[in-house]
Amino acid sequence: xxxxxxxxxxxxxxxxxxxxxxxxxxxxxxxxxxxxxxxxxxxxxxxxxxxxxxxxxxxxxxxxxxxxxxxxxxxxxxxxxxxxxxxxxxxxxxxxxxxxxxxxxxxxxxxxxxxxxxxxxxxx
Amino acid sequence: xxxxxxxxxxxxxxxxxxxxxxxxxxxxxxxxxxxxxxxxxxxxxxxxxxxxxxxxxxxxxxxxxxxxxxxxxxxxxxxxxxxxxxxxxxxxxxxxxxxxxxxxxxxxxxxxx
Numbered sequence: 001x002x003x004x005x006x007x008x009x010x011x012x013x014x015x016x017x018x019x020x021x022x023x024x025x026x027x028x029x030x031x032x033x034x035x036x037x038x039x040x041x042x043x044x045x046x047x048x049x050x051x052x053x054x055x056x057x058x059x060x061x062x063x064x065x066x067x068x069x070x071x072x073x074x075x076x077x078x079x080x081x082x083x084x085x086x087x088x089x090x091x092x093x094x095x096x097x098x099x100x101x102x103x104x105x106x107x108x109x110x111x112x113x114x115x116x117x118x119x120x121x122x123x124x
Numbered sequence: 125x126x127x128x129x130x131x132x133x134x135x136x137x138x139x140x141x142x143x144x145x146x147x148x149x150x151x152x153x154x155x156x157x158x159x160x161x162x163x164x165x166x167x168x169x170x171x172x173x174x175x176x177x178x179x180x181x182x183x184x185x186x187x188x189x190x191x192x193x194x195x196x197x198x199x200x201x202x203x204x205x206x207x208x209x210x211x212x213x214x215x216x217x218x219x220x221x222x223x224x225x226x227x228x229x230x231x232x233x234x235x236x237x
Contacts, residue, residue, distance in 0.1 A: 047173065047216060047228040062225040096172055100220070107155055108220045110163035112184070114172035 002026040004097050004115035012091075012122050018084040022097030022115060023077070030055050030075050035100040035108055038071060038082045040093040041117070048093075052100060052108070053080055087122045094119050126151045126219050130229035137207040138237045145232045147200045147217035154197050154221075161221040164193055164202045167231075168213040176215075177202065209236055 008020035022036070029036055037052035051061035053071040061069045065084070073080040084091060095118055098111035127150040137143045153160045160180045165173035175184045177193040180200060190205040204211055217229040 046231050047218075049224065049226040049228070051224070052226075060224040064225065098172075103157065103159075105155065105157045107157070107159075107161055108223060108226070109161070110165075110175055110178050110218060110220060111173070112175040114174075117172050 002099065002113055004099065004113060006095060006097050006115045006118040008095075008118060008120070010119060010121060012087055012120060013124050014088055014122055015086055018082070018087050018091060018120055018122070020082045020095055020097075020118065020120070021079050022081070023079050024099075025078070027099075028075075029073055029078055029080055032056075033102050035102065036071075036073070036080045037098055037100055037111065038069075039096045039098060039111070039114075040091075041096070042090075042093045050082065050084075050095075054102075089122050092120065092122045125225055126153075126222050126227050128217055128219055128227050128229035130215075130217055130232050132232060133230070134233040134235070136235050136237050137204075139208060140206050143204040143207050143211075143234060145202045145215055145217075145234075147195075147202070147229050149198045149200075149219055151222070152197045153200075153219050160196055160200075161219060162193075162195070162200050163218045163220065164191075165216045165218065166211070166213050167216065173216060204234075207234070207236070212236055 035052040038050040053059045068085045070083045098114040101109040129148045164177035167173040181193045214231045
């Protein structure tokens with residue numbers, strides 16, 4: 001059974017870099033045909049796409065993050081990570097990792113499954 | 125970016141009664157492969173979103189048949205034929221035909237009367 005689990009500091013200071021890891025069990029992040037992504041949800045608000053990393057290493061990011069986000073992978077540990085630089089209070093959110101499929105036409109599909117999420121607060 | 129607009133913002137439903145949520149996209153979600161890349165999620169309190177419906181009308185594994193989805197192009201609807209207590213939460217639509225960024229609707233909160 002595929003499971004994803006986020007981990008990382010729950011508190012980050014303004015202007016610093018937020019770093020989170022998603023540990024995947026039950027499937028390999030190098031398996032073809034899947035994207036591994038990050039989504040966030042500010043307290044009491046809706047869902048925001050952060051970015052996705054294809055099994056081959058290609059990545060997409062939300063332009064609204066103005067190049068602050070980086071998604072990387074440690075295939076030896078079957079983990080992928082998010083770094084978000086120069087954080088502000090607006091980056092306070094629950095951060096989720098999740099998997100997406102890809103159709104034979106190259107269209108990315110919906111997220112399933114999701115990790116349980118981890119709350120990151122940006123505060124001095 | 126494709127903007128996803130959900131209505132209503134909230135619904136209060138008597139158990140056993142139907143409910144309907146609308147989702148409109150600013151651009152067509154119909155791909156040349158004939159599929160509309162529109163998804164519905166339910167987020168229960170304190171939990172991550174769970175996939176209900178994929179590609180407009182396909183119920184995900186284990187989703188009760190009281191949930192149904194319809195639509196094409198830019199207009200989509202999620203219907204619950206008979207709302208049950210376990211259906212409370214926030215429902216989100218999401219498009220994946222264009223990224224980045226993949227975009228979500230603002231959510232519809234469903235509660236029981």
